[in-house]
Amino acid sequence: MIGYEDGSTSHRTRPCFVRSPEDTTRLVWNQYCSANLAKYLLGRKETVGVVAKGCDGRSIVELIKENQVDRSKVVIIAPTCPGVVQNPGLGGEGPEQLASYCERCRGRNSPIFDFEIAVRWDPEKESGGVGDKTAYHREAIDWASEFQRCIKCLACIKSCPLCYCTECELDGSLQSLVSKLRIPAELPTFHLVRAMHMAGRCTDCGACEAACPVGLPLAELYSQVNKEVERLLGYVPGLDIQATAPIELPKPRGEVE
Amino acid sequence: MTEPRILAFMCWCSSSGADQAGVEGVSYPAGVLPVRIPCSGLLGPEFIIKAFEKGADGVIVTACKPSDMRRVAPSRITETRLEILRGLLEAAGVRGKRLQIAWISSQEGTKFSDEMSRAVDEIAALGPMKFGEATATV
Amino acid sequence: MKPNYISEDSLARLVEELSSKGQLVAPVREGRSFEFARIKRGEQVCLTYTTSTIPPKSALLPQVEELFSYDVKSGEVRPPEEGDERLVLLGVRPCDSSAFSVLDRVMGRDRADPYYMRRRDRITVVGLSCSQPRETCFCDAFGTGPIDGSGDDITFTKVNGGYVVRSKTAKGARFARAHSKHFRAATKKEVDEFESRSREIKAMLASGITSEGLADRMGKSLEDPCWEEASERCIECGVCSFVCPTCYCFDVTEQVEGDSGKRYRGWDTCQSCRFSRMAGGLDPRPTKVDRFKHRFHHKLSYVPMAFNVMACVGCGRCVSLCPTNVDIREAISKWQ
Numbered sequence: 001m002i003g004y005e006d007g008s009t010s011h012r013t014r015p016c017f018v019r020s021p022e023d024t025t026r027l028v029w030n031q032y033c034s035a036n037l038a039k040y041l042l043g044r045k046e047t048v049g050v051v052a053k054g055c056d057g058r059s060i061v062e063l064i065k066e067n068q069v070d071r072s073k074v075v076i077i078a079p080t081c082p083g084v085v086q087n088p089g090l091g092g093e094g095p096e097q098l099a100s101y102c103e104r105c106r107g108r109n110s111p112i113f114d115f116e117i118a119v120r121w122d123p124e125k126e127s128g129g130v131g132d133k134t135a136y137h138r139e140a141i142d143w144a145s146e147f148q149r150c151i152k153c154l155a156c157i158k159s160c161p162l163c164y165c166t167e168c169e170l171d172g173s174l175q176s177l178v179s180k181l182r183i184p185a186e187l188p189t190f191h192l193v194r195a196m197h198m199a200g201r202c203t204d205c206g207a208c209e210a211a212c213p214v215g216l217p218l219a220e221l222y223s224q225v226n227k228e229v230e231r232l233l234g235y236v237p238g239l240d241i242q243a244t245a246p247i248e249l250p251k252p253r254g255e256v257e
Numbered sequence: 258m259t260e261p262r263i264l265a266f267m268c269w270c271s272s273s274g275a276d277q278a279g280v281e282g283v284s285y286p287a288g289v290l291p292v293r294i295p296c297s298g299l300l301g302p303e304f305i306i307k308a309f310e311k312g313a314d315g316v317i318v319t320a321c322k323p324s325d326m327r328r329v330a331p332s333r334i335t336e337t338r339l340e341i342l343r344g345l346l347e348a349a350g351v352r353g354k355r356l357q358i359a360w361i362s363s364q365e366g367t368k369f370s371d372e373m374s375r376a377v378d379e380i381a382a383l384g385p386m387k388f389g390e391a392t393a394t395v
Numbered sequence: 396m397k398p399n400y401i402s403e404d405s406l407a408r409l410v411e412e413l414s415s416k417g418q419l420v421a422p423v424r425e426g427r428s429f430e431f432a433r434i435k436r437g438e439q440v441c442l443t444y445t446t447s448t449i450p451p452k453s454a455l456l457p458q459v460e461e462l463f464s465y466d467v468k469s470g471e472v473r474p475p476e477e478g479d480e481r482l483v484l485l486g487v488r489p490c491d492s493s494a495f496s497v498l499d500r501v502m503g504r505d506r507a508d509p510y511y512m513r514r515r516d517r518i519t520v521v522g523l524s525c526s527q528p529r530e531t532c533f534c535d536a537f538g539t540g541p542i543d544g545s546g547d548d549i550t551f552t553k554v555n556g557g558y559v560v561r562s563k564t565a566k567g568a569r570f571a572r573a574h575s576k577h578f579r580a581a582t583k584k585e586v587d588e589f590e591s592r593s594r595e596i597k598a599m600l601a602s603g604i605t606s607e608g609l610a611d612r613m614g615k616s617l618e619d620p621c622w623e624e625a626s627e628r629c630i631e632c633g634v635c636s637f638v639c640p641t642c643y644c645f646d647v648t649e650q651v652e653g654d655s656g657k658r659y660r661g662w663d664t665c666q667s668c669r670f671s672r673m674a675g676g677l678d679p680r681p682t683k684v685d686r687f688k689h690r691f692h693h694k695l696s697y698v699p700m701a702f703n704v705m706a707c708v709g710c711g712r713c714v715s716l717c718p719t720n721v722d723i724r725e726a727i728s729k730w731q
Binding site: 007008009010012013014015016017035039040088089090091094149151153154155157158159171172173175179180181182183184207210211213214215 | 425426427428429445446447448449458459530531624627628630631632633634637638646648650659660661662663664667669712714715716718719720722724725
Binding site: 142143144169177185186188189191192193195196199221224225227228229231232233246 | 302303306307309310337340341342344345346348349350388
């Protein structure tokens with residue numbers, strides 16, 4: 001079973017893999033559960049259980065549509081998410097803030113589940129979740145500058161459950177689109193191409209932003225792309241397991257509109 | 258004003274519109290670098306984005322009109338994909354009009370020339386493309 | 396050598412002088428965190444910073460560095476265009492400065508790396524003692540802080556109204572002489588304050604970790620099944636390598652346009668699934684656990700055995716920034 005346990009420092013959790021009933025006492029559920037555990041479903045043959053936030057469950061929906069996850073081989077536990085705290089990075093201490101992507105949340109419980117757990121979070125209590133704490137906001141983003149802060153560590157790709165290509169176009173190993181090295185002129189290319197790869201697939205879980213060591217507002221960029229997808233195709237990733245994803249188009253041969 | 262640097266991805270059929278323009282003696286703007294591709298449907302956003310990285314002020318995609326095609330899907334896909342890309346470019350601070358689509362069929366030499374001129378003019382009006390200063394770490 | 400003192404005001408004037416010559420690299424605010432940057436005149440330097448996201452090793456080993464350029468037609472090969480600029484790195488924490496000593500041994504032994512050595516020679520390291528260790532700091536395990544860094548040319552330690560200043564190397568002494576108008580001899584009161592503060596801060600660092608005997612025991616741990624469990628949550632992103640002050644592995648690439656080209660080297664990570672892949676498909680570290688183990692063994696066993704220095708300085712960046720909270724202290728604690 002894949003869940004979250006306390007991290008090695010305060011105000012953090014980390015993914016954990018539980019293989020015996022006794023070990024389940026390690027599991028926690030709180031506003032520090034920012035990783036998307038759907039990532040760990042990829043490439044598995046055995047049946048696993050996974051704890052899924054609303055957005056993580058929506059990732060699982062898309063992974064099922066893309067034939068990366070077998071629904072019959074995953075047991076989804078869906079507690080109500082309190083919203084996650086914005087990753088402070090190495091910055092100075094300050095009050096905790098709700099992550100900016102959580103403000104756009106499409107539903108704090110996963111749309112698909114085997115076990116749903118309704119949790120009422122009381123912001124008055126210390127462990128009451130983030131509640132209506134002020135969300136982390138940035139002023140208008142200058143993307144040209146933001147892209148130049150990128151260090152090409154690829155944490156965004158590695159933390160994303162929807163990035164499962166074994167031959168990635170953006171990690172530079174194919175030397176086709178961008179170098180593996182951090183060539184400044186290629187940084188906008190990297191991020192714009194990645195954003196197009198996220199079109200119609202990204203569920204705004206923010207794991208990329210949480211993983212980014214320099215705090216690039218990546219989920220914001222992908223949500224802009226997905227606004228276009230919603231406008232043009234009426235599709236929002238992860239909401240409905242029955243809806244045909246844009247990536248599943250075109251229509252079969254012979255069918256002319 | 259300096260000529261805008263434009264890359265034109267032309268699908269097979271619409272590029273014969275370019276040939277037709279030549280046959281009819283109709284001119285279309287110089288300074289446009291043509292790249293012929295088999296079908297606009299296979300043009301991934303990567304190529305367009307890379308063109309901007311390499312210094313293009315604008316990119317034109319010429320594609321067959323949906324009514325010309327036996328199967329509609331490729332043109333519709335192209336249209337949707339490029340529309341999404343345009344939205345992304347706008348969000349990232351690049352004027353969406355730098356990406357132009359021209360629907361042209363193979364017989365239309367004059368149309369080709371008109372469409373290309375229109376597209377080039379719209380891009381030229383936006384001035385040279387400048388997407389921030391590239392920086393090194395320290 | 397007797398300690399000197401520089402007041403906050405004098406330091407501001409020193410910063411002004413160095414930045415107007417374009418010679419100063421120091422920490423600045425970057426959103427909610429800090430980065431080392433070339434300081435332009437009048438720009439705000441932040442010496443109360445905790446630590447920078449990218450370590451100052453980037454001044455010695457830039458993330459991307461041109462090695463040479465060439466022209467196929469003329470057959471010419473040109474060294475990179477580099478000004479012979481001398482830089483002052485101001486405000487380097489003891490862990491980061493001690494990391495320079497690690498890099499010096501790796502890059503300087505036998506066939507020294509000329510690109511690294513040239514930059515190293517041109518840089519004066521002005522160390523800054525810590526005053527507020529973080530939860531993730533463990534320099535006490537490696538003797539790399541919190542007051543003195545082994546790569547310091549000159550060390551500033553905060554006291555009331557300014558800093559007590561101690562030159563550590565000949566280069567540091569030259570720096571103090573060249574800017575002597577900003578320094579004066581420290582008073583006994585200031586030296587006493589320096590000593591009592593140093594004791595206080597050292598006492599704050601009680602990580603409970605030691606590196607004694609670690610290299611040997613870590614080296615014997617290769618077959619232990621504990622690594623499978625430890626590596627399970629790792630997503631192989633490589634953030635650890637990129638923010639690590641002692642990591643130095645690089646890849647080489649070329650950018651060719653027509654008949655001319657440039658060869659670059661740049662940071663790479665052993666955590667990447669392609670890192671050890673070779674022609675023909677052979678890969679000595681094909682699985683995640685192989686690569687995960689390698690990181691710890693390299694830093695805590697192979698480098699110590701080859702270069703007689705631990706390749707971890709306890710800065711804690713990897714602990715804070717790893718997306719899945721892989722914690723090197725757990726590996727060290729287990730094998731110490």
